Amino acid sequence: MTRSLTILGATGSIGRSTADVVLAHRDEFRVEAVVGGRDATALAKVARRLGAKFAALADEREGEALKQALSGTGIGNGAGHSAVLEAVEHDADTVLAAISGTAGLAPTHAALKPGRRIALANKESLVCAGSAFMADARRLGVEIMPVDSEHNALDHALAAGLNRDVEKAVITASGGPFRTWARERIAKANTKEASAHPVWSMGSKINIDSATLMNKGLELIEAHHLFDLEVERLDVLVHPEAIVHGLVQWSDGAVTSGLALPDMKVPIANALRNQGRLKMNLPRLDLAAIGRLSFERPDEERFPCLSLAKAVLKAGGAMPTILNAANEIAVEAFMADRIKFYDISELVESICSTFSGRNNPAPATVADALGIDHEARQAARRLIPVYAEATRL
C-alpha cells in the first residue's frame, strides 16, 4: 500500500535526503505536497522529481517564478503563508518537517492532524514551544517520529525498556569544527571556518549551532520533550566519528545504543518506516575496518552555549523559547559577519539574564510561544549593534 507524504523544507539538506529515500522506494510513497522558503527553481525541481501534486513557497514575492517554473506540469502551486497552509492541508498521512529554524514551528504545528505521523527534523519547534506542541500532538493522536540522528537512535534504544528505568539518555556530539581549537583561536573564527562541519553536510544555521555546541543544547531540550526525560537524566558525550548517535544507560547498568554511519538517509528512512524497516542501499557500518571509536566530555568553557542551554532547560518556563530566539538572531548576525563567534553565546546569555527576572511560565499555546519568541528577538536585535560596534573597533 502506498503512503502519502508531504515534505516541509523540501529544498534543504534534510529535504534532499528525504527525496533520495522516497525515490529509492517509489512504489511505497506518493508525494502530496512540497514546501520551500524562497528558492522557486529548486522547489520546482524537487516537485517535478517527486511527482508532487502541489508546491508552496513561503516567500510570496517568488510566486510568479514558481508558477513559470512549473507551467505545463499540472503541479498545483502557490506562494505565501496561505499556500504553505494549503500544502499542509493536503491529505498526507505523514508530514516530514524540515524547515530550518523557528520559521518551521507554525507550519509544523498546522500539520498536526488526527492520525497523522510527523517525522520531525525541525528541532526548533520543540525548543520554542515543546510543551504546547507535544500536548497538541497527544490530544490529536499524532505520532512524532524524531529524524534528528541522536533522537532517532534514542527512540530505538528507549524501546528496549521503560522510561522509569532510564538512568541516563546520552546524545553524542561530533564536537564541531572547533573541537580541538584553543579558545583564543575560536574567538577569531570566521563564518567559513565555523561552517566547515567535520562530518555532516547540513544547512547553514545548524552548521553554526554545531560549531557553538548550541545544537547539542537544543537537542537536550528536544530530547526532554520527545522522551519526557528531565535534564538530570540527559547527557552529552563528544564522539568525533559520529557513529554512535545515542545511548541509554538503564537502572541495572546495561547500555543500549543506536549506531549507524553518519548519513541522514538512515534516520529519515527509519522515521518514514511503516511496518518493518525500509531497505536502503547504503554503505554498511564495518566496525572492524574502523577499528576504534573515541569519546570525550564536552568542554563547556570553550563552548558556553551548551551550559546556557542546560541552564534554561533546568529553569524551564519560557526560558528555552527565549534562548532559542536570541540564538537565531545571534547566528544570523554572525553569518552576516556583523558579530564575532563568542558574541553568539554572550548575546544569548545577556538576553536570557534580562528575561530571567520576569515571571516566565511555559507558553501554554504555540501562539503564546511565538509571542515570547517575537519579544526576545526584538530584544536580541537591539543588542546586535552594540556587539557589531565592538567588532569594528
Ligand SMILES: NC(=O)C1=CN([C@@H]2O[C@H](COP(=O)(O)OP(=O)(O)OC[C@H]3O[C@@H](n4cnc5c(N)ncnc54)[C@H](OP(=O)(O)O)[C@@H]3O)[C@@H](O)[C@H]2O)C=CC1
Ligand atoms: N541537515 C541535517 O543533517 C540536520 C538537520 N536537522 C534540522 O532540520 C531542519 C532543517 O535543516 P537543514 O535541512 O539542514 O536546513 P537547510 O537550510 O538546508 O534547509 C532549510 C529548508 O527550509 C526552507 N525554509 C527556510 N525558511 C522557510 C520558511 N520561512 N518557510 C518555509 N520554508 C522555509 C528552505 O527553503 P529555501 O532553500 O528556499 O530557503 C529549505 O528547504 C533544522 O531544524 C535542523 O536543525 C536536524 C538534524 C540533522
Ligand SMILES: CC(=O)[C@@H](O)[C@H](O)COP(=O)(O)O
Ligand atoms: C546529523 C545531526 O543529527 C546533526 O544534528 C548533528 O548532530 C550535527 O552535528 P553535531 O553533533 O556536531 O552537532
Ligand SMILES: [Mn+2]
Ligand atoms: Mn542531531
